Amino acid sequence: MNKKAIIIGSGIGGISASIHLSKLGYQVDVYEQAEKPGGKLNEIREGGFRFDTGPSLFTLPNLVDNLIELSGSSSKDIFKYDKLENVCRYYFTDGTVFNAWSDTEKFASEASRVFNEPKSNVENYLNRVKEMYDLSADLFIFKPFARFSTLRSKAGKKVATKIHKLDMLLSMHKRNKRSFRSKKLVQLFNRYGTYNGSNPYKAPATLNMIAHLEHNDGAFFPEKGMYSIVTTLVDRAKAMGVKFHFNKKVDRVLVDGKKLIGVEIDHEKIEADKVISDMDVTNFYKHLMPKKKLPLRLKIMEKSSSAIIFYLGINRTFPDLDVHNILFADNYKEEFDYLFKRKRTYHDPTVYIFISNKSTKTDAPSGCENWFVMINAPVNIGQYTEEVLSDVRANVLKKINSMLNVDIESHIVFEEMGNPITIEEKTSSAGGAIYGGSSNSRLSAFLRHPNKHSKIKDLHFVGGSVHPGGGIPLCIASAGIVAEDIKNEIIDQQ
Numbered sequence: 405m406n407k408k409a410i411i412i413g414s415g416i417g418g419i420s421a422s423i424h425l426s427k428l429g430y431q432v433d434v435y436e437q438a439e440k441p442g443g444k445l446n447e448i449r450e451g452g453f454r455f456d457t458g459p460s461l462f463t464l465p466n467l468v469d470n471l472i473e474l475s476g477s478s479s480k481d482i483f484k485y486d487k488l489e490n491v492c493r494y495y496f497t498d499g500t501v502f503n504a505w506s507d508t509e510k511f512a513s514e515a516s517r518v519f520n521e522p523k524s525n526v527e528n529y530l531n532r533v534k535e536m537y538d539l540s541a542d543l544f545i546f547k548p549f550a551r552f553s554t555l556r557s558k559a560g561k562k563v564a565t566k567i568h569k570l571d572m573l574l575s576m577h578k579r580n581k582r583s584f585r586s587k588k589l590v591q592l593f594n595r596y597g598t599y600n601g602s603n604p605y606k607a608p609a610t611l612n613m614i615a616h617l618e619h620n621d622g623a624f625f626p627e628k629g630m631y632s633i634v635t636t637l638v639d640r641a642k643a644m645g646v647k648f649h650f651n652k653k654v655d656r657v658l659v660d661g662k663k664l665i666g667v668e669i670d671h672e673k674i675e676a677d678k679v680i681s682d683m684d685v686t687n688f689y690k691h692l693m694p695k696k697k698l699p700l701r702l703k704i705m706e707k708s709s710s711a712i713i714f715y716l717g718i719n720r721t722f723p724d725l726d727v728h729n730i731l732f733a734d735n736y737k738e739e740f741d742y743l744f745k746r747k748r749t750y751h752d753p754t755v756y757i758f759i760s761n762k763s764t765k766t767d768a769p770s771g772c773e774n775w776f777v778m779i780n781a782p783v784n785i786g787q788y789t790e791e792v793l794s795d796v797r798a799n800v801l802k803k804i805n806s807m808l809n810v811d812i813e814s815h816i817v818f819e820e821m822g823n824p825i826t827i828e829e830k831t832s833s834a835g836g837a838i839y840g841g842s843s844n845s846r847l848s849a850f851l852r853h854p855n856k857h858s859k860i861k862d863l864h865f866v867g868g869s870v871h872p873g874g875g876i877p878l879c880i881a882s883a884g885i886v887a888e889d890i891k892n893e894i895i896d897q898q
């Protein structure tokens with residue numbers, strides 16, 4: 405008889421784990437508290453509009469391709485995506501507009517033309533972040549970090565001899581300031597700190613390697629929108645025999661000392677050989693194993709930022725806008741002080757506008773656009789009163805009006821809001837943190853919860869709140885690490 409694996413949660417980490425475990429011969433059941441899969445990677449359909457509710461930036465698509473291949477199908481046939489020519493259009497408060505072309509040569513030329521930055525500065529920087537990524541991805545992303553075997557592996561030894569290349573001593577901002585003459589270019593590259601919910605004025609410059617993914621490797625967009633990543637992978641998992649159970653909340657993980665028994669759902673005990681949690685790890689310990697102490701690392705690790713998002717159906721088109729657009733705050737440093745020190749939203753926030761129907765035409769009715777308007781926001785510590793959220797809305801609309809010279813409110817025909825409270829309600833992420841912990845210190849990589857429980861050997865963890873971190877590619881990588889661990893256990897038992 406097949407061994408049984410239970411997966412708690414159908415976020416991208418859980419779905420990826422289900423494909424891996426099924427491939428390893430497990431009978432897999434995924435229990436999801438919501439009515440549909442995806443967790444933060446989700447969608448709203450209303451009044452002819454379709455909105456991706458969470459992730460909008462898609463990098464390393466080959467990781468999704470690999471899962472599809474693993475499931476026995478071909479990505480070329482069922483999951484198509486395009487490389488974006490323009491990664492993002494940036495608007496600055498002095499009226500400067502900058503297109504961050506995907507092509508490195510074009511990007512460097514644009515930086516030279518618009519910011520008067522020597523092209524060589526941009527090229528050297530992109531080469532350096534590529535080198536950092538190539539050097540460390542195996543160690544930081546695709547292997548179980550901070551494990552003796554990893555540090556002694558080929559990847560570990562490679563990093564050990566070139567550790568200085570990882571630029572761990574400076575902050576992202578300090579390195580960027582030393583790399584570019586243009587303050588605007590420094591701000592643009594500082595923004596990559598937000599890609600894992602961190603503060604670029606604190607996070608180590610190692611994180612500058614995030615820019616490599618968009619600028620050397622490329623940013624992509626699925627032809628049918630971000631949520632098609634979920635629907636495609638769930639379909640593949642089902643074809644392999646994985647069973648998904650929706651509206652089923654796991655209440656407890658059952659253990660007997662160090663031995664895993666299974667889970668409890670609606671007072672029913674369901675036994676399993678393996679349990680893999682894709683749930684935010686802080687809330688996992690608090691709610692599913694309340695008798696176990698919250699690990700110290702989770703107590704001391706600063707939470708990542710959250711977000712406030714307005715999903716707006718707009719009854720006109722904006723030909724100047726692209727798929728991804730940023731309206732920058734004037735004082736970026738102060739914005740991050742508000743987010744991480746004062747734990748409040750900033751009155752002149754950086755506003756991100758994502759319009760998927762620029763690429764996927766069917767996402768909005770003809771003559772309309774589907775705007776996903778997002779600002780970074782601190783995690784919920786009780787500060788989000790109705791009044792605060794209404795002020796945020798007013799500040800966001802004011803920013804859009806002033807920078808795009810429009811009265812946007814008069815064009816809104818559909819509106820819904822997501823915020824740290826709703827993110828926690830819908831996905832059980834502590835405080836609504838988007839990426840679990842932040843990377844605001846040099847120790848962060850070591851503080852992330854590992855992918856395996858330290859004592860209960862059949863309990864594993866995937867998803868954005870554990871190693872290697874948040875974002876679609878890293879969540880998929882976490883499932884690969886768990887699969888590798890289980891594969892090794894199977895080999896050891898033979």
Ligand SMILES: Cc1cc2nc3c(=O)[nH]c(=O)nc-3n(C[C@H](O)[C@H](O)[C@H](O)COP(=O)(O)OP(=O)(O)OC[C@H]3O[C@@H](n4cnc5c(N)ncnc54)[C@H](O)[C@@H]3O)c2cc1C
Nearest residue numbers: 413415416417437443444458459460461654867868875876
């Ligand atoms: C607004 C926003 C913008 C983002 N932008 C990007 C982006 O552009 N690019 C990018 O790569 N990433 C982005 N992210 C991050 C990305 O969405 C996440 O890192 C990733 O989707 C998290 O996946 P996960 O596997 O951790 O699971 P989650 O998405 O956190 O899902 C966990 C699932 O577990 C379920 N669950 C929890 N507890 C239980 C229980 N007890 N029983 C049963 N089910 C349970 C939840 O309902 C949920 O479905 C963004 C996130 C947000 C919110």
